[in-house]
Amino acid sequence: MASVRLKNVTKVFEKNVVAVRNVNIDVEDKEFVVLVGPSGCGKSTTLRMIAGLEDVTEGEIYIGERLVNDVPPKDRDIAMVFQNYALYPHMTVYENMAFGLRLRKYPKEEIHRRVLEAAEILGIKELLDRKPKVLSGGQRQRVAVGRAIVRKPKVFLFDEPLSNLDAKVRVQMRTEISKLHRRLETTTVYVTHDQVEAMTMGDRIVVMKDGVVQQIDTPLRLYEYPRNKFVAGFIGSPAMNFVDGRIVAADDALWFDQGQFRIRVPRSKESALQPYVGKEATLGIRPEHIYPKHELEGLEEAAQMEVAVDVVEPMGSELYLYLNVGGSNFVARFPATHEIREGEKLDIAIDMRRAHFFDKSTDEAIGVVGG
Ligand SMILES: Nc1ncnc2c1ncn2[C@@H]1O[C@H](COP(=O)(O)OP(=O)(O)O)[C@@H](O)[C@H]1O
Ligand SMILES: [Mg+2]
Secondary structure, three states: OOOEEEEEEEEEEHHHEEEEEEEEEEEOOOOEEEEEOOOOOOHHHHHHHHHOOOOOOEEEEEEOOEEOOOOOHHHOOEEEEOOOOOOOOOOOHHHHHHHHHHHOOOOHHHHHHHHHHHHHHHOOHHHOOOOHHHOOHHHHHHHHHHHHHOOOOOEEEEEOOOOOOOHHHHHHHHHHHHHHHHHHOOEEEEEEOOHHHHHHHOOEEEEEEOOEEEEEEOHHHHHHOOOEHHHHHHOOOOOOEEEEEEEEEEOOEEEEEOOOOEEEOOHHHHHHHHHHEOOEEEEEEOHHHEEEHHHHOOOOOEEEEEEEEEEEEEOOOEEEEEEEEOOEEEEEEEEOOOOOOOOOEEEEEEEHHHOEEEEOOOOEEOOOOOO
């Protein structure tokens, strides 16, 4: 097995389209790293450069200790799984899985052994004689994964492998790929635009936007300490609420002043926000950190306010509440046990210990370092 290292990697397509800009990523041996970001942010291009399917314009890519910039894809000891499965329609499942090994002139018995082993792991033994066209989407995706694992490569590369599957199968395959990784421990780089997939599967996550890496961190740290407003809004569902306002000093405390209302800055964040007094800032509150007022009774860092309930969305186990106060809109997540009607006034409390503040001019998080 092997690490994967991208050092100052840039990819420029013709007409000066910069798809990937000065990217640095260190994937450790046996690690499962997810590249996530909106469509067009450079995820596939990054993966394809690791695979050798695209040239690197600038920078270096290492697999293990070996610089692979000039190594052809077939000699990189990687296996890639694509969104569209790319199975050969005229071959059976068995032949599809055996094909790569045949090309590499593996002995017949070895091929047979590996295909059966992979089929066993993936639970597709009874499909080995079938052709892809009679398989379901989930089964085809398993075959595509099987074709990768028979190779026993140093690195697995996945490009949105679950995007074509319906929601239920997608959740199931997500778990299966995670289990497979725990079993095989093969270094993996996995691309998705789905932040839930990223959060549930990745040891670490690389968040990209416009070809630039925004943050590389564990799922929990991305959630707790997003480094900028983009990461803060991308990770978490429903997304973090943002309110623009100004930091002011009054009554021996700092306040976030929205114009129509103000919220006390918790003591723990005062020193980081001190330089912003008199300046604009953005307050970020996750929907799950807004509570019915009485639930945070006695908490010093609770910001209480009366809000109007615009819309109530029942989600089964919880309610999404669309709230309005002083012209600012918030989404809140409450347990479904609360009876709340559209149009009513509601007393809420925000747990300001979990609040985030961003520099209005740069969108950088205030007081978050490292990561
Ligand atoms: N072969 C290509 N030629 C020109 N531009 C490309 C090519 N492939 C991708 N791009 C551009 O590079 C950017 C990143 O694309 P891509 O890596 O496919 O993004 P993602 O996988 O994150 O959706 C996009 O602007 C896309 O249009
Ligand atoms: Mg892509």
